[in-house]
Every structure is written in C-alpha cells, then in structure tokens.
Amino acid sequence: MDETALMVLPSDHHVGDEGRFADLLARACDCAAETRDVVVLGVTPTRPETGYGYIERDGLPRTSPDTACAALNLYSAVRFVEKPNLARAREFLASGRFLWNAGVCITPIGRMLAEYQRHAPALWQAFAPVIAALREGEAELARTRTAAAYAAIQPASIDVAILEQLADLRVAASDVAWTDLGSWAAIREALPRDGDGFAVHAENGAAVHVVDGRDGLVWTDGADVAIVGLDGVAVISSGGRILVCPLERAQEVRAAAEASARHAARPRDKPDA
16 A cells, blocks of 8 residues: 555646546656655646745756656756745746646655654654554544544644655646636636636626626626726626726735725714714
8 A cells, every 4th residue: 555646636626628637647646656756736827826836846857768757747846935926926937937836746655654754743643543444444443533633633734744844855847727716817717718818707697798808807696797998807796795806916805805894893983863
C-alpha cells in the first residue's frame, strides 16, 4: 500500500476537459510512483486573479526523457503565495513564473505518511490509530477512530502543514481548463460565453440585454438586466440585492457585504412624535 499513489483533490472546482484532466493525473501518479516525489498541480494563469493561491516555479524543467515524469511539464516549486493583491497578481501574470495552486497533490502513500511524521507529528499521532485499522482491514473501526481524531486535532491545511515544508516539492505546470469556483470571475470562466465574451445566467424568466459590452458576467435570479457600453463588468442580482463591479475586483465582494451588514445594524433615527 505504501507505494500506491495518493491524490488529494478539492471538491469545489470546475474542470473544463475532464478527459485531459484525468490523463494529467494519471501521468502525475506514474511520475510520483517512480520517483517518490510529491507533485502538485499548477495551472497557467489566464488573468490576475486575487482569490487564488499561487506557486512560484523555478526556470528549469526537472524531467528527463527516460523517466515516467517526461510526460509532465515538471519544475521545482520555489514558494507558495496566498491570495495576492491586484498589483502583485498582475506582476505574477507578467513574470510567467507563477502558477495558480489548484490544490491537487499526488505522492505515494508511504512518502506522505513519512512527511506527516516529520512535519506534523501531532496530526500523525492523532491519525495513527486510523491508519492501523485500515492496514488491518477494519473499515468500521477506522471510521470510528477517524471521527475521534477529527474531534481532537487542531486543523491545518496540507499546504501549510506539509507542502510548504518540503525542499524537493515538484510542480507540474499545465494549461488544463480549471477554475476554483470561489469568485464571480471564476463563475464566468465556467459558464458558456457569447461571441463578445459575455456570460449570462438568468433564472425565473429574467431578460438580459447587453449592448456594446464585452467580457463580462450577468447573474440574475429574476430581475431583468440591461447593460450598455460596459466591458469586464459583473452584474449580480440575487435575493433582492444587486452587486456591480469590475470582474477583476470581484473578490472584494466581502468588503461590500461587511459594509452592508454594518449599515443594516446601525440604529435608525426615530421619527418625531
């Protein structure tokens, strides 16, 4: 079991070409099994996204033609950068050295267990009884022990606990169609777009009209929407609230929501009797 490739895959992502993505994962599994490397997937960025984590790669491919890794565009990972501001994201895009961190990790099970023992001993100790039950074929016991382990641990992402600690981490660069559905810009990437690059999602019979606009998004749950002469804009109408912003600043919606909440909580002046 220790030589079996383990894949860590987030569940809230959109993959445009599932066959190509599956082929990429299969090649990464072959590479990791042969070299015992830890391989993460980096996606070539298409925009200065502020809501994603990035991985900086070095400039030299780390593959040779006589290994299973030859089918990958493999580099050494230099560092992780979490959610840069817009100016830095633009610099990352221009440099060509930074990849979106897709959150996908592939490595042999034995290598991952060894790294947990080395870099995250508290997590290792909490889950060691689960591993023992799995090795003994006791699935029900493993489930029980897993619940107890999760109740006892301090949460830590695999990026922080393990991947950022590795000196020999490899990143497979790819232009596979991938999107983390965590922003309106990402939602637009996952939706069909017209010839002018506008994506529209309209519910409950809502009408949407775009005149002289390009590369934007409209999402409405019922209100009719008309746009004239705007490029790169997001117009969101949902639950009786409306958001209008440049797509490249769509990650700042949290700030708008917090301001709205503060306004709603503010005491209102009472009218004169």
